[in-house]
Amino acid sequence: MPPMPPGGSETVLGADVTFKGECAYEGAMRIEGKFDGKITSKGRLAIGKTAHVSGEVTVGLVNVEGVFKGNVASSEKIELAASAQMTGDVRAPKLVVAEGATLVGNVVVSPDALKGAGSVERDAILSGHAPQPAPAVRR
Amino acid sequence: MSKSAGRRSLLCPRCDAPIDVSASTKSVPCPGCHRNIRTEDEVVNDYQARVEYYNEGHVEVAKKGIIIAEVRVRNLTIKGEVKGPVRARESVQIAKGGRLYGDVVAPTLSVEEGAVLVGRVEVGPKRAAPLDSPALDAVPQAG
Numbered sequence: 001m002p003p004m005p006p007g008g009s010e011t012v013l014g015a016d017v018t019f020k021g022e023c024a025y026e027g028a029m030r031i032e033g034k035f036d037g038k039i040t041s042k043g044r045l046a047i048g049k050t051a052h053v054s055g056e057v058t059v060g061l062v063n064v065e066g067v068f069k070g071n072v073a074s075s076e077k078i079e080l081a082a083s084a085q086m087t088g089d090v091r092a093p094k095l096v097v098a099e100g101a102t103l104v105g106n107v108v109v110s111p112d113a114l115k116g117a118g119s120v121e122r123d124a125i126l127s128g129h130a131p132q133p134a135p136a137v138r139r
Numbered sequence: 140m141s142k143s144a145g146r147r148s149l150l151c152p153r154c155d156a157p158i159d160v161s162a163s164t165k166s167v168p169c170p171g172c173h174r175n176i177r178t179e180d181e182v183v184n185d186y187q188a189r190v191e192y193y194n195e196g197h198v199e200v201a202k203k204g205i206i207i208a209e210v211r212v213r214n215l216t217i218k219g220e221v222k223g224p225v226r227a228r229e230s231v232q233i234a235k236g237g238r239l240y241g242d243v244v245a246p247t248l249s250v251e252e253g254a255v256l257v258g259r260v261e262v263g264p265k266r267a268a269p270l271d272s273p274a275l276d277a278v279p280q281a282g
């Protein structure tokens with residue numbers, strides 16, 4: 001994790017914590033336990049190695065080392081460590097994926113990913129531009 | 140090139156037939172589907188639009204390179220741009236400034252900060268991308 005911002009505080013949900021519900025905070029939060037619900041913050045979120053998180057996450061910066069199922073929108077950056085196992089849709093201006101990470105989902109990562117052009121851009125790009133691929137299996 | 144320079148065991152990008160080639164082989168006819176398979180590492184510096192771009196080697200799309208195609212390769216490094224579904228047997232790397240618009244299936248993916256990636260991604264150790272799967276929309280779990 002990057003160093004704490006000056007004056008910031010980090011909320012920690014320990015490995016023995018199971019939390020269901022909605023959560024909003026300023027600054028930073030680290031989850032090592034189980035979380036199911038919604039997280040909203042302009043700050044930072046760390047999903048630790050022992051964490052199992054599911055739900056909707058809208059934050060500034062996310063660092064994932066554990067298991068995440070759900071959708072993530074980040075206004076700054078999403079980092080997936082090699083140990084990360086992530087299933088769900090990802091939207092961010094920046095994405096860093098370490099070799100070894102698992103990621104399954106729709107991804108929109110570009111400087112304007114959060115400017116609303118995302119899914120439209122994606123559909124246009126994926127359906128329009130490329131020539132029709134050949135049938136995958138010819139026998 | 141000495142004999143001990145080694146041989147490579149490859150799989151046909153079209154039909155998955157195993158092929159054993161010498162390390163220096165540039166292309167080889169597939170014993171399964173009888174079509175020619177490129178096996179030579181390649182750096183793409185130009186604009187290439189085609190239906191398919193298959194190469195069982197390591198393909199690097201350089202800064203000025205653009206590939207628009209269905210891509211099936213062993214390893215792919217993107218510093219330029221790729222549009223189209225990508226399947227790699229080993230790895231996909233998107234470098235800073237690299238852009239990939241298309242679905243990705245690969246065992247490993249690395250994305251550098253500053254790269255662009257738009258598409259459906261299926262990446263992980265289990266995503267060994269067996270080539271008999273119906274393209275990219277359904278990748279069976281290895282096992």
Ligand SMILES: [Zn+2]
Pocket residue numbers: 151152153154155156169170171172173174
């Ligand atoms: Zn073949």
